[in-house]
Structure formats: structure tokens, C-alpha cells
Amino acid sequence: IPREQLDGVTGRADLGLSSGNRGRGAGFMVEGGTSRLGLHADVFDRSTADLRVPANLDCTQGGVTRTARRVCNSASDVRGGAVGASLFFDSGYLGASLSDYRSDYGSVAEDEVTIGMKSTRQAVEGEWRNPLSGLQKLKLQAGHTDYRHTEFDAGAPGTVFSNRGNDWRLEARHAKLGALDGVIGLQGESTRFSAVGDEAFAPYSRTRQTALFAHEELTTAWGRLSFGARGESVRVESFGNPDVARFVPASRSFSPRSYALGALWNLAPQWQLTSGLSRTQRAPRDYELFADGAHVATGAYEVGNASL
Numbered sequence: 001i002p003r004e005q006l007d008g009v010t011g012r013a014d015l016g017l018s019s020g021n022r023g024r025g026a027g028f029m030v031e032g033g034t035s036r037l038g039l040h041a042d043v044f045d046r047s048t049a050d051l052r053v054p055a056n057l058d059c060t061q062g063g064v065t066r067t068a069r070r071v072c073n074s075a076s077d078v079r080g081g082a083v084g085a086s087l088f089f090d091s092g093y094l095g096a097s098l099s100d101y102r103s104d105y106g107s108v109a110e111d112e113v114t115i116g117m118k119s120t121r122q123a124v125e126g127e128w129r130n131p132l133s134g135l136q137k138l139k140l141q142a143g144h145t146d147y148r149h150t151e152f153d154a155g156a157p158g159t160v161f162s163n164r165g166n167d168w169r170l171e172a173r174h175a176k177l178g179a180l181d182g183v184i185g186l187q188g189e190s191t192r193f194s195a196v197g198d199e200a201f202a203p204y205s206r207t208r209q210t211a212l213f214a215h216e217e218l219t220t221a222w223g224r225l226s227f228g229a230r231g232e233s234v235r236v237e238s239f240g241n242p243d244v245a246r247f248v249p250a251s252r253s254f255s256p257r258s259y260a261l262g263a264l265w266n267l268a269p270q271w272q273l274t275s276g277l278s279r280t281q282r283a284p285r286d287y288e289l290f291a292d293g294a295h296v297a298t299g300a301y302e303v304g305n306a307s308l
Helices: 286-289
Strands: 008-018 022-034 037-048 052-061 064-070 077-091 092-106 112-130 133-155 156-172 182-194 204-219 223-240 250-254 257-268 271-279 294-297 300-303
Touching: 008 037, 037 092, 204 286, 223 286, 250 286
Parallel strands: none
Antiparallel strands: 008 022, 022 037, 037 077, 052 064, 077 092, 092 112, 112 133, 133 156, 156 182, 182 204, 204 223, 223 250, 223 257, 257 271, 294 300
16 A cells, blocks of 8 residues: 555566575566555565475375475465555545465475465555644554465365454554653454364354554653553454364453553763563463364464463
């Protein structure tokens, strides 16, 4: 999403080759616009073969075992692109974007297991300068992400992992209160996770989170003081799985709190001394609470603890 006015057209190209994995890649980006309209577009493609190493390794695929100085099943193919546009006004801008990312790669832990991953995201963003008395800037961001990856065994699709979510963020920079300058804001996120197949190690779940945060800076004769705080409300729910009896419905709620304090001293024209103190909390993830199954990607049987 272009955030500043563009004058004319600019672009960039990137081409690359690598010898260790026979890699090749290309990427192109172009931006252009006027004082009222900004446009952005980019696209890339990158692929590699199996990685070359100084040792003979076995590789069994299609019932045939071969030996080569390559890491079996380490090849990959990645591609993606994005388009975005913004309208500029005298007091701000409003923009939107669409991006797509896809990756197909092998799992070196198993000779015939590959992953097909894709992720798409739609986003909007806007900024309004001097909207009200006492406010310098008001900014809003929102987006929707759809992520999915499928595990293939010798080309046959297996377990499908999916994560869909919406997120938003509203922040306001207030007018200076003497030497005090800062931002206050709200943030929210809601995601739904599912795993369907024999290797589902966690139940269907939903995580919802809202947060209030503030960051302030106080300019002094000797330097600057900064301090911030964030309070969250998080709810994590397990919906079980109709095909896996060991996953049961449950829910937990959390209220993490985080604080930070920093200082900067101007000791001399070319010397500064900084210090910081922070305390941070986060809620457990859905899989940390409710997982109960073999996670092939990590080579472990993962067991969550719902009382964390």
C-alpha cells in the first residue's frame, strides 16, 4: 500500500543464481502515480534443486533408492506477487492491497513428503491528519489472511492445515502536551485453526484477542524518557475434532500485561547512554494448551497443557 505520494514511475528488478542448489530466481517491482493516486505491483519466482553436500546420502523415492551428494527432498519452488493502490487527500490517504504467496517444498525428514503452502491477504489502510482538536494523526489498518498448507506423501494429499484470520489496528497520535508526545491505540485479532487428516496434532480452535496500548516520550534537558504499556484480553477455544476422539472442547481466558521504561542521556555531542527495563507477558497458543498428537514436522509427540 503506497503511503506517500508518487511522482512518475519507478521500478526494480532482481535476478539471481546459486550453485549449491542450482537455484534461480527473479523478482520485479514497479510503482507509479500522481499527487492523487499511487499504484504498486510486484511479482517474484524462486526455485531450487536438492542441496549439494560433501557426503554421499541415500534417497528413496518411488520404491527406488539412489545415492548422491545431495540432501534428498530439499528442493523448493516459491512464487508470489502483490498489487496495491492508494488515493491521496490533502489530509491523508486511503489504500488497499491484495497479495498472494505460494511455496512447494520437500521435507528433508522424509524422502517422499512434500508441502504445498499458499497464503493470500487482503488489506486496507488509511491515515487522517489533524482529524480533531488534540489529535495529530489517526491511522487505521485492517486485513484478512487465509493460510493453508497440505502435506503430500508420494504425491497423495494427506493432512491439511488451515488458519484464517482477521486483524485490525487503530492508533491515534495526540498533540504534544508540553514536552510529552505519544500514541495510544486499540488492536484486535481473531483466527480459526483446523487440521484435517491422520496427522492432526491439535484440535479445531479459535483465538480472539483485543488490546489497548500506549507509548509516550518525554523530552528533557538531558535527553529523553520513554514508557509504554499494553493490556490484552485473550480467549482461546478448542472445538474438538469429530474425527479424533482425544480432542475435547474447552476454553481458556487470559489477561496479559506488558510494560516498558527507557531513558536516553546526552552525555556529549557524540555520546549517548541508553537504558531500558521491560516486563512482557503473552497468552499460551492454542497448540500449547490443547495439542495431543504426533507432529511429523518436529519429529515429536506434542502434548498441550490446558492449565497453563
